[in-house]
Amino acid sequence: MNPVYRRSTTFYLWSALTYLAIMGRYMITRDWPVFEIIPIFMPIWLVSALTASEDDERYAFLRMLPVPDRDIARAKLVLILGSAAFQWLLMTGAALARMDEGIADPSTLVYLTLVCVFGLLAAAGYQIAIWRYGISTMKPVLIASIIAGIAFAIIHLASLKNVDDWPALSRSAVVEWLGGAPWISNVVLAALALLGFRALMRAGVRVKAASEAHL
C-alpha cells in the first residue's frame, strides 16, 4: 500500500469508526429527530479527520520522495471520497432499516445524500485550500467550521424540540419534492456530486503540484 495512503488512512479510519460507534448507535436507538440531526455531524467528522491528518502531514518530506504530487493529491482526495461514501452508506442503511418504524422516510434518504454531498465537496475544497494556503493558515478556518457545525447542530436540535414550527431541513420543500422519487434523486445527486468531485480532483492536482505552502 502506498505509504501516503497508509498514513492518512489511519485518520479517516479512526474517524469512520468513531462515527460508527457514536452516531451509528444513536441512529439505531433514538427516535425522531435523529435523522435530522445526526447527518449534520457527517461534515463535522469528515473535516475533523481532514484537520487531524493534515496537521500531522509533512508535505516537504513527501516532496523529497519519488512520489508525484498528482499521486499524493489523488490519494488524499480519494480518502475523503471513501470516508464520505462510508458515512453515507452507514446512514442510508440505518434509515432504510428504520423506515418501517416511521423514523425515516423517502425524503430522509434524499436529505442524507444532500448532506453527504455537501460534506464531501466541503472537505475536498478545504483539502485544496490547505495545499494552496498551508495548514497553519487554514487550521483556524477548519476549527471555526467544526465549532460552527457543532453549534448549529445543538441549536437546531434544541429549537426542534422547544420552538413550535421550527423548520426541519429534512422536511423542506426541495427535499420533500426530491423525496417523491428518492432513488432517481439519489442517483442524480450522486452523479452530480461525482462530477463536482472530479472537477475538484483536477483542480487539486494542479494546486498541489504548484504548491509551496509547505516551504
Add this chain to the structure above:
Amino acid sequence: MDTVLEATDLTKHYEDFSLRGASLTVRKGSVSGIFGPNAAGKSTLLRMLAGQTPVPDGTLRVLGQSYADADRDLKNRIGYVPQEPVFYENRTVEWHARFAAPCFARWDGAAFHRLLEDFRVNPLKKVKHLSGGQKKLLSLALAFSHGAELLILDEPTAGLDIVHRRSLLDRLRALANAGDTTVVVASHITDGLDEIAEDITFLHDGRVVLRESADDLATNWKWVIYKDGSIDRAVEERFASVRRQPFGSRGLTGDFPAVREALAPALASGDARLDHASLEDILLSFIKGA
C-alpha cells in the same frame, strides 16, 4: 564532459525576494559549491534544482530530463537534504525509513542502518527527541541510502559537530572521487566545504555573481600585499577591495593574470608579495562591494 545538471536563467519571485536569472552547469562526478550570504537565494535555487518547487522561468535539465516529464524517475536518482528538517516529529527514525523504503526503486535498508550507526542516531527515537544535528544526519542518511546519482545538499554541515562534519566531508570527497556520484552543496559558510568543491558559484542578492572552477579561483584571486606607492594607481584601482594597514596595504585582485605584468617590478623588488585568497575573502569582497 558529461553534464548532470544544466540550469539556465532560473528566475523566481517571492513577495520579499527574487532569484534572478541563475545559471549553472554541473559536471558528472564533480562537487559543486554554491556559496553566498544569508538570503542570497541558495535554498531557493537548490529547491528548484531538486524539484522541490516549480520552475516558473528559465530551463532546468537534470540527468537529461525535466521534473515536469520525469518527476518520479529523477527523485529516485537524486538525494536531497533540505536546509531545515522536514520530518514527522512524532514518528521514529525507523518509521521514516519504513515510509521511504517502498517509494524508492533502489532503497538500501542495510546502508541506511549502517549510516545511522556511523552517525550515532538511534533508530527507535522519535524525531522530536533528536537534536538539530541528528536531524540533519537523518536527512543525510536518507539521501545516501537509495543509490542517488546526484546529491543536492543544502547546508549539510550546519549543526554538525566537528567529528561528523569531517566524516561527512570525507564521505562526499570519496563519493566524488569514485566518479559515479555528483554533489551540489550550498552553504553560507565556506568552512570545510570549500576544501572539497571543484566548481564554485557565488550567489548574492538573488544573482549569480561568480562562477569559476576552484583552480581558476586560485589562479585569478590573490591578495597583493604592498608598500603604499610601490604599485601603479591604475592597478590599485582594479583591485576588488583594498585594506589599508599600518605598514602598507592589501589589495584583492580577481584577475591576477591581467595585473601580473604591472606588478612584476614591485614583486621583484620585494615591495609587494602575493598571498592566497580564501573563498571567504572573495565572498566578502562581493558582499561589501555590492
